[in-house]
Amino acid sequence: DKANDTLSVAFTKELENVDSFFNSSREGVVMQRAVWDGLIYRDPVTNEYKGNLATSWTWIDDKTLELKLREGVKFHNGADFTADDVVATVNFVAKEENGVKTQRNVNWMESAEKVDDFTVRITTKEVFPAAIEFLSGPVSIYPADYYAEVGPSGMGLKPVGTGPYKVVEVVPGQHFVLEKNENYHDSPKGQATINKIDIRTIPDVNTQLAELFSGSLDLIWQVPADQAEKMSAMDDRFTVLNESTMRVGYLAMDAAGRSGMDPNPFTDLKVRQAVNHAIDRDALVDNLLKGKSKVISTACFPSQFGCVQDVTSYEYDPEKAKALLAEAGYPDGFSTPFYAYRDREYGEAISSYLNAVGIQTDFKLLQYSALRELNMKGEVPMSFQTWGSYSVNDASAMVSQFFKHGSLDDAQDDQTKEWLDIADSSTDDATRVEYYTKALQRIADQAYWAPMFSYNTNYVMTKEVEYTPTADEVLRFTNMTWN
Amino acid sequence: MSVHPTIDPLLEEIQGPTPRQILRKRVTGHTGLLFGLGVVLLLVIVAILAPLLSPHDPYIQDLTNRMVKPVFMGGTWEHPLGTDHLGRDYLSRLIYGARVSLLIGAVAALISGVIGTAMGVAAGYFGGKVDAVVTFLINVRLAMPVVLVALAVVAILGGSLQVVIGVLGLLLWDRFAVVMRASTLQVRRREYVAAAQAIGASTPRVILSEIMPNIVNNLIVIVTLEMAHAILLEAALSFLGLGVQPPTPSWGLMVSEGKNMMLFEPWLVLIPGIVLFILVLAINLMGDGLRDVTAPENRS
Amino acid sequence: MTKPLLSVRGLTLDIPLANGMLHAVRGIDFDLHRGETLCIVGESGSGKSLTSLAIMGLLDRNIRRSATRMDFDGTELTTASKRQMRALRGDRIAMIFQEPMTSLNPAYTIGDQLIEALQLHRSVSHDTARKRAIELLEKVGITAAASRLSQYPHQLSGGLRQRVVIAMALMCEPELIIADEPTTALDVTIQAQILRLLVDLTKEMNVAMILITHDLGVVARVADNVGVMYAGALVETGPASDVFGMPMHPYTRGLLHCIPQPGKTQRGTPLGTIPGIVPSLVGEVQGCAFRTRCPHTVADCRAAIPERGTPPHQFLCVHPDGARAAEGEPA
Amino acid sequence: MLPYILKRLGLALLVAFTVSFISFSLLFLSGDPAAALAGETASGEDIEALRHLYGFDRPMLVQYGDWLWQALQGNFGESYYFKLPVSTLIGDRLSVTMILGVCGITFALLTAVPLGVVAAIRPNSIIDRLALFLSVAGQAMPSFWFGLILIVVFGIQLGWLPPSGASTWRHFIMPTIVLGYYAMPAIMRLTRAGMLEVLNSDYIRTARAKGAGEGRVLFKHALRNAIIPVVSLAAVQMGFMLGGSIVVESVFALHGAGYLAWESIARNDLPTVQALILIFSMFYIIFTFLADVLNAWLDPRMRSS
Amino acid sequence: MTAPVLELKNVTKTYHVKQGLFGKPKPLTAVNDVSLTLGRGEVLGLVGESGCGKSTLAKILLGLEMPTSGQVLVDGEEINGQDRLALARRIQPIFQDPYSSLNPRKTIADIVSLPLRVHGVGDAASRAKSVRETLDLVGLPARVLNTYPSQMSGGQRQRVAIARALIMHPEIVICDEPTSALDVSVQSQILNLLNDLRTEFGLTYLFISHDLAVVEHLATRVAVMYLGRIVEEAPVATLFEAPRHPYGRALLNSVLTPDPSLGVPDTQLGAAYPNPIAPPSGCHFHPRCPFVQDHCRAVAPRPVPIGEGHVECHLHDPDSPMYRADFTV
Numbered sequence A: 001d002k003a004n005d006t007l008s009v010a011f012t013k014e015l016e017n018v019d020s021f022f023n024s025s026r027e028g029v030v031m032q033r034a035v036w037d038g039l040i041y042r043d044p045v046t047n048e049y050k051g052n053l054a055t056s057w058t059w060i061d062d063k064t065l066e067l068k069l070r071e072g073v074k075f076h077n078g079a080d081f082t083a084d085d086v087v088a089t090v091n092f093v094a095k096e097e098n099g100v101k102t103q104r105n106v107n108w109m110e111s112a113e114k115v116d117d118f119t120v121r122i123t124t125k126e127v128f129p130a131a132i133e134f135l136s137g138p139v140s141i142y143p144a145d146y147y148a149e150v151g152p153s154g155m156g157l158k159p160v161g162t163g164p165y166k167v168v169e170v171v172p173g174q175h176f177v178l179e180k181n182e183n184y185h186d187s188p189k190g191q192a193t194i195n196k197i198d199i200r201t202i203p204d205v206n207t208q209l210a211e212l213f214s215g216s217l218d219l220i221w222q223v224p225a226d227q228a229e230k231m232s233a234m235d236d237r238f239t240v241l242n243e244s245t246m247r248v249g250y251l252a253m254d255a256a257g258r259s260g261m262d263p264n265p266f267t268d269l270k271v272r273q274a275v276n277h278a279i280d281r282d283a284l285v286d287n288l289l290k291g292k293s294k295v296i297s298t299a300c301f302p303s304q305f306g307c308v309q310d311v312t313s314y315e316y317d318p319e320k321a322k323a324l325l326a327e328a329g330y331p332d333g334f335s336t337p338f339y340a341y342r343d344r345e346y347g348e349a350i351s352s353y354l355n356a357v358g359i360q361t362d363f364k365l366l367q368y369s370a371l372r373e374l375n376m377k378g379e380v381p382m383s384f385q386t387w388g389s390y391s392v393n394d395a396s397a398m399v400s401q402f403f404k405h406g407s408l409d410d411a412q413d414d415q416t417k418e419w420l421d422i423a424d425s426s427t428d429d430a431t432r433v434e435y436y437t438k439a440l441q442r443i444a445d446q447a448y449w450a451p452m453f454s455y456n457t458n459y460v461m462t463k464e465v466e467y468t469p470t471a472d473e474v475l476r477f478t479n480m481t482w483n
Numbered sequence B: 001m002s003v004h005p006t007i008d009p010l011l012e013e014i015q016g017p018t019p020r021q022i023l024r025k026r027v028t029g030h031t032g033l034l035f036g037l038g039v040v041l042l043l044v045i046v047a048i049l050a051p052l053l054s055p056h057d058p059y060i061q062d063l064t065n066r067m068v069k070p071v072f073m074g075g076t077w078e079h080p081l082g083t084d085h086l087g088r089d090y091l092s093r094l095i096y097g098a099r100v101s102l103l104i105g106a107v108a109a110l111i112s113g114v115i116g117t118a119m120g121v122a123a124g125y126f127g128g129k130v131d132a133v134v135t136f137l138i139n140v141r142l143a144m145p146v147v148l149v150a151l152a153v154v155a156i157l158g159g160s161l162q163v164v165i166g167v168l169g170l171l172l173w174d175r176f177a178v179v180m181r182a183s184t185l186q187v188r189r190r191e192y193v194a195a196a197q198a199i200g201a202s203t204p205r206v207i208l209s210e211i212m213p214n215i216v217n218n219l220i221v222i223v224t225l226e227m228a229h230a231i232l233l234e235a236a237l238s239f240l241g242l243g244v245q246p247p248t249p250s251w252g253l254m255v256s257e258g259k260n261m262m263l264f265e266p267w268l269v270l271i272p273g274i275v276l277f278i279l280v281l282a283i284n285l286m287g288d289g290l291r292d293v294t295a296p297e298n299r300s
Numbered sequence C: 001m002t003k004p005l006l007s008v009r010g011l012t013l014d015i016p017l018a019n020g021m022l023h024a025v026r027g028i029d030f031d032l033h034r035g036e037t038l039c040i041v042g043e044s045g046s047g048k049s050l051t052s053l054a055i056m057g058l059l060d061r062n063i064r065r066s067a068t069r070m071d072f073d074g075t076e077l078t079t080a081s082k083r084q085m086r087a088l089r090g091d092r093i094a095m096i097f098q099e100p101m102t103s104l105n106p107a108y109t110i111g112d113q114l115i116e117a118l119q120l121h122r123s124v125s126h127d128t129a130r131k132r133a134i135e136l137l138e139k140v141g142i143t144a145a146a147s148r149l150s151q152y153p154h155q156l157s158g159g160l161r162q163r164v165v166i167a168m169a170l171m172c173e174p175e176l177i178i179a180d181e182p183t184t185a186l187d188v189t190i191q192a193q194i195l196r197l198l199v200d201l202t203k204e205m206n207v208a209m210i211l212i213t214h215d216l217g218v219v220a221r222v223a224d225n226v227g228v229m230y231a232g233a234l235v236e237t238g239p240a241s242d243v244f245g246m247p248m249h250p251y252t253r254g255l256l257h258c259i260p261q262p263g264k265t266q267r268g269t270p271l272g273t274i275p276g277i278v279p280s281l282v283g284e285v286q287g288c289a290f291r292t293r294c295p296h297t298v299a300d301c302r303a304a305i306p307e308r309g310t311p312p313h314q315f316l317c318v319h320p321d322g323a324r325a326a327e328g329e330p331a
Numbered sequence D: 001m002l003p004y005i006l007k008r009l010g011l012a013l014l015v016a017f018t019v020s021f022i023s024f025s026l027l028f029l030s031g032d033p034a035a036a037l038a039g040e041t042a043s044g045e046d047i048e049a050l051r052h053l054y055g056f057d058r059p060m061l062v063q064y065g066d067w068l069w070q071a072l073q074g075n076f077g078e079s080y081y082f083k084l085p086v087s088t089l090i091g092d093r094l095s096v097t098m099i100l101g102v103c104g105i106t107f108a109l110l111t112a113v114p115l116g117v118v119a120a121i122r123p124n125s126i127i128d129r130l131a132l133f134l135s136v137a138g139q140a141m142p143s144f145w146f147g148l149i150l151i152v153v154f155g156i157q158l159g160w161l162p163p164s165g166a167s168t169w170r171h172f173i174m175p176t177i178v179l180g181y182y183a184m185p186a187i188m189r190l191t192r193a194g195m196l197e198v199l200n201s202d203y204i205r206t207a208r209a210k211g212a213g214e215g216r217v218l219f220k221h222a223l224r225n226a227i228i229p230v231v232s233l234a235a236v237q238m239g240f241m242l243g244g245s246i247v248v249e250s251v252f253a254l255h256g257a258g259y260l261a262w263e264s265i266a267r268n269d270l271p272t273v274q275a276l277i278l279i280f281s282m283f284y285i286i287f288t289f290l291a292d293v294l295n296a297w298l299d300p301r302m303r304s305s
Numbered sequence E: 001m002t003a004p005v006l007e008l009k010n011v012t013k014t015y016h017v018k019q020g021l022f023g024k025p026k027p028l029t030a031v032n033d034v035s036l037t038l039g040r041g042e043v044l045g046l047v048g049e050s051g052c053g054k055s056t057l058a059k060i061l062l063g064l065e066m067p068t069s070g071q072v073l074v075d076g077e078e079i080n081g082q083d084r085l086a087l088a089r090r091i092q093p094i095f096q097d098p099y100s101s102l103n104p105r106k107t108i109a110d111i112v113s114l115p116l117r118v119h120g121v122g123d124a125a126s127r128a129k130s131v132r133e134t135l136d137l138v139g140l141p142a143r144v145l146n147t148y149p150s151q152m153s154g155g156q157r158q159r160v161a162i163a164r165a166l167i168m169h170p171e172i173v174i175c176d177e178p179t180s181a182l183d184v185s186v187q188s189q190i191l192n193l194l195n196d197l198r199t200e201f202g203l204t205y206l207f208i209s210h211d212l213a214v215v216e217h218l219a220t221r222v223a224v225m226y227l228g229r230i231v232e233e234a235p236v237a238t239l240f241e242a243p244r245h246p247y248g249r250a251l252l253n254s255v256l257t258p259d260p261s262l263g264v265p266d267t268q269l270g271a272a273y274p275n276p277i278a279p280p281s282g283c284h285f286h287p288r289c290p291f292v293q294d295h296c297r298a299v300a301p302r303p304v305p306i307g308e309g310h311v312e313c314h315l316h317d318p319d320s321p322m323y324r325a326d327f328t329v
């Protein structure tokens, strides 16, 4: 609270590792933005790229980016930031065998080399226009010597970065304490004002609310719509803010027939279309998600570069869904396992719509990592999933993540992959838009997914806290102040 | 022909009531038992007649009518106990939930009862090595944390009604084994068992017709108590998200789903919790009562 | 005649039960003098134990006790306070129970329990108490007494335990010992040993004893005076030689006929019997309770029964001679 | 007594060994750990390599032997999720669970034993009925629900106690009550039944006949004997409570071992789950062992055999 | 003596008892090398103190326990080889505790007809008839048929137990303390009944009892048991006139007849009751024997035939250094 200049925040999820390359959760992104810096910074409001650890950058050729680094920056442990740190970090994370959790974030980089103490070159594997966006997002720079010494698990227990906040305490499973970095360089992120941030892991929103009531929390986020609504209605002690996020909810279906289901109805286009028609997305958005959520019909978030909206869309029409099922040879429907990892009530509501057209669902709620494992093994016929694109404002962060024959690709469609490859590797914006559009069109026509809605996040804070959330679902402690 | 004169029938009256009469008298005098029995019977009837009694389909959602308050909190008779977070009728879900709880309780108790009784009776009757093995198994079983193991197994096999029932059935036999073993040991020492053996009765016959009838009262008591135990465990598993899965209307699941709105709509948690509490309470009272009324006569 | 040590008049014990009032003991009278042994004999459930517990003031809470007089050496037990009773118990009145296996606390050593018995009433040092314990253990015929003190009850056989219980009863040199079937659970040879011990000790220490039993043999050998109890009433009282020499009450005679007496009873011949069972004492009990089993029952048995005979040998029967003549016995 | 203790120890070890085997094989069946480890982009060969590296391709018994051998040295492998040694992971959280367990059993004993004793002294009295009511209600109370109600009432409405977390002793009050109330009915009933039986026993009558006062009879003679089975039960309940802490910890967001267990199960974090099952079992085994030793010491019949 | 209907040859039964929860099992010889013969129509009284092995012997005869060694012969046939059904037709028990020997969940009709059903004798009607007849025989009216044991008095229950034992018309009845749980007034009824049944049907009894007076009244022969061994065996008159074994003598002395002039006898026995798991050396009885000498501590006596019985005591063994031809009570 304000009195002792410590902001108490709750995380729902316990990070598997604070090292931002070794977790894949939203909380990890929040930590990452506070503790570490990227080379580049994108202003979340204007979407303008600014220098952070780098001061300027130029493409030397299609695949080589040269960056000038900022001088006089120090890591939290006192080490100086130099080109060596960039080279070491890039070369470490780019290597697949080092096991960075979300390969997509780093595997576009081939390597980095030092030109001089404050100049580096990063080589990409393919032509990769989204490089700037990724460098301003998930790629943070680590202190070379320290990281070489302690590795990811050491970094997880005692993180060291250059960011506006330094980590002073990690009690796994319980809380992290961040403290203002007094020596923070002149970054576009700005200087922190609140001295301490105490982040506690409280998995249950309800408990978070209770703690907020009792005054031991100052700010919570990702508060479900119902509770947020009640909070804003009932108490003048709290501010409730709603902001859209890049997170998109969708139904994935086993179009490629990877799961052992026999017969596998999802290999049939008609069935997938029926699923798309069966669900009343508007009702879901209006009654469950509320806020700034929108119905989505493409496999990406509308603000992302290349994410067109005018693709085939499927209106809510249960009769048509039934008819399609009948045409596909399932007049009485069929039954299928139906997985989800979060938002049980959305999943339940969706499964209820599916049941209504005859698709009997055997609902299974797993933890994310467990579902992902199953998914990678191709054992999930149908699931309700979400993707937040790591706040990368480029369609490649989502559609290319899932439709390029990776282990999470349920469509395994060659045509889509081909177009996405072109779009991903072109430097020409027009070409990229064209091919993303083609790919997204095809995904919609083939109804590989049933895109549902975009998420929103509710931020509930005490009146003591002043904060304006951004649309990319990242909590920025640096931007928080006391009232 | 009579070797010895018959005892004067007037002088030596047959005393007292038959065991059945005693039982009836004790049952009717035991309020706890009557209450428990009544509630359980009522809920069984409700569960059986669920389709007739419930005002709505428990699975039909209506997203525009979410969390309607129950009638005593200002709601309407359309949904006497309100609706849940997906607009499903709460009363209907409670009624169908009785099916889930009772089914799980009964079948799990049945499975564990068969396992535990077989083990316990064998241990008590044959003693020696059989007893040593059974006692060891009971120790092993008790050493395994039930909730944890059940959660793990459900996580591995997936949470369906069958899996939950099976897991609980395979985990809750310990008390049956312990009690049946002790009762059998006790009854086995009675002289009527030796008498039956001396008559030439076979071992199965001795067990079935001499021993079982005398320990069946203990068995019934444990069945009820374990049934309550299984119901509570299922609710806990469902509450933790690893029991039966939505949209199955399990009471534990309802508490868990209502929990999110607990601070604002406490009735969402209170109603299924209270129903669960009453059912388990009633079953326990029934069990305690049965223990009391079937206990061998004491002086008072 | 000297004043009796214990004088009981009209002792009545009622137990409220679900189906009515159980009249367990119905107005019994007896006197006991110092150094004298009174044996109370009777069938199971006739109220013997309750009588003894009533004297000790150890009845269950639900049992109602009333008496016109229960005088123990000048103390009226019916009106004595709890504290007074506690001071009497174990000090001046000691008790020995039936089950030697369970009447010692399994959690404490023999020594602890013996010493406690003394220290509860006398402020003596632990050492003195210990010496007294050893002395008494030796007196009751336990060898290596000192080493027994550190043993636990389960380490002793039944016979030895009963000796310990007797020693415990004697710790404070009581004036009255109440022994409730002290030998029933023991083997015949040990029974004889224990009884002999009790008789010798009481005579030596001039202790009065009430010995409760259902064994007529024990009564005959031990008692100075006998009380025959049936269904909560003392139906015949008197000196042992009188009661056994000329049993007046039909029940007493019936009992004596039931037991085979080596040398007297003809081998293999039918024994006497008392057909039927003890009547229920729940509800109003009128007249002679034995009338349902008595061969000499007449209509008057339902009325109040007069006390017959001359002190000290008295009995309760409508027949002036207890129907002795009717059985062809010499009057 | 020593031979008894040694043999009892032997049995405890055998039970522990069997439990460890069961928990190992139980989770062994749960699928391919190599795929889980390999991560998102792994190819078939990668998984194969990993399988070999971690030894998942060896026969189960060999793997079990290895795991057990490592576990005996305090090494339970590495968590799939946290990529940290399981022992480090658990070490931190076990203390929370232990504190909770100790507080819970203390609460249960402090309420159950006096209530049971008083109820036995005065059967059918008001206190007896109250005790009976409390125990019947306790047995029927779903602890997750009870916890939620406490949070709403004392944490929110009245604001007396912090609703979650484990930073101060006040945080432990509600979890303690919930967990303790779970164990209380059985202990109370056993105390009451034991006291009733003991109070009706011959040696209590003997003690009274010696002239011992009521207090002495109750506490020196009766309780000493009635408490022996209660000790065993308390140990068993303590073991169950640690297992049952899963529910309580998740309701009160206490980051203890129980909570870790729940999360690890949901995350498919096999090594952690295996280790936790084993550790909870070991606690049960150790507690019951200690209780038996204590009993052997309390009960002269066992002490001398 | 009539032809032996029952014969025991060197029967020994050893149990292995655990001490404590985990103690190593120690052997306990409950019946130690017992040889006995019993003629048809005889009543053998078996007396001895608690735990000396009387019930164990009875269980062996009933086939409820297998002897560790030795033979049991009925009519010259070894019963170990026979199945229990065949044995059950010839030997039936009456137990001590009439409260525990009847299954409380069954009606009297069920209890008494059980042997018929087990042996598959007759149909329902003939069984019912047989049950009624047998109940009549033991003096119970037919209206008890549908009552339960809990509704009956101890004496009535013991009659039911007797009816159950007799319904198959066995030759031998093993009575294990059939009256020790009953009040004297009821005891005499049961004793009379047993006696009458014996003369009526020519039954052979093994009659186990603590009460020597009862044994003297009923038995034709008496065997005295001590720590698993028959230390003295003789016709009842002989034993009661002149017991030869010091223990037999002590037993006899302990019989308390209701004669106020006699006082409590002195048994002259020591108080040391032996532990059956670690029986005393030499003669098991030596620690309590008033005539003990060093020889008794070292050497176990052997059975010496005397008259129609035998005795195990050095004082009666002509080959023993302690032999005293003139030794009597």
Ligand SMILES: Nc1ncnc2c1ncn2[C@@H]1O[C@H](COP(=O)(O)OP(=O)(O)OP(=O)(O)O)[C@@H](O)[C@H]1O
Residues within 6 Å of the ligand: B299, B300, C015, C022, C024, C042, C043, C044, C045, C046, C047, C048, C049, C050, C051, C060, C063, C214
């Ligand atoms: N606490 C009690 N509550 C109810 N009834 C009791 C109680 N104590 C004794 N009785 C009943 O009172 C009657 C007399 O009991 P008591 O113990 O005095 O008999 P007893 O002559 O000692 O018999 P036994 O020879 O079996 O010891 C019996 O019917 C008994 O059931």
Ligand SMILES: Nc1ncnc2c1ncn2[C@@H]1O[C@H](COP(=O)(O)OP(=O)(O)OP(=O)(O)O)[C@@H](O)[C@H]1O
Residues within 6 Å of the ligand: E015, E016, E017, E028, E029, E030, E048, E049, E050, E051, E052, E053, E054, E055, E056, E057, E276
């Ligand atoms: N099943 C058994 N296992 C171990 N020991 C046994 C068993 N049955 C009897 N014993 C022991 O064998 C010995 C003889 O017992 P048994 O029951 O034959 O004695 P008893 O003479 O009938 O005694 P009582 O007069 O008390 O009935 C005793 O020491 C007893 O403890």
Ligand SMILES: [Mg+2]
Residues within 6 Å of the ligand: C048, C049, C050, C180
């Ligand atoms: Mg008595």
Ligand SMILES: [Mg+2]
Residues within 6 Å of the ligand: E054, E055, E056, E176
């Ligand atoms: Mg016996």
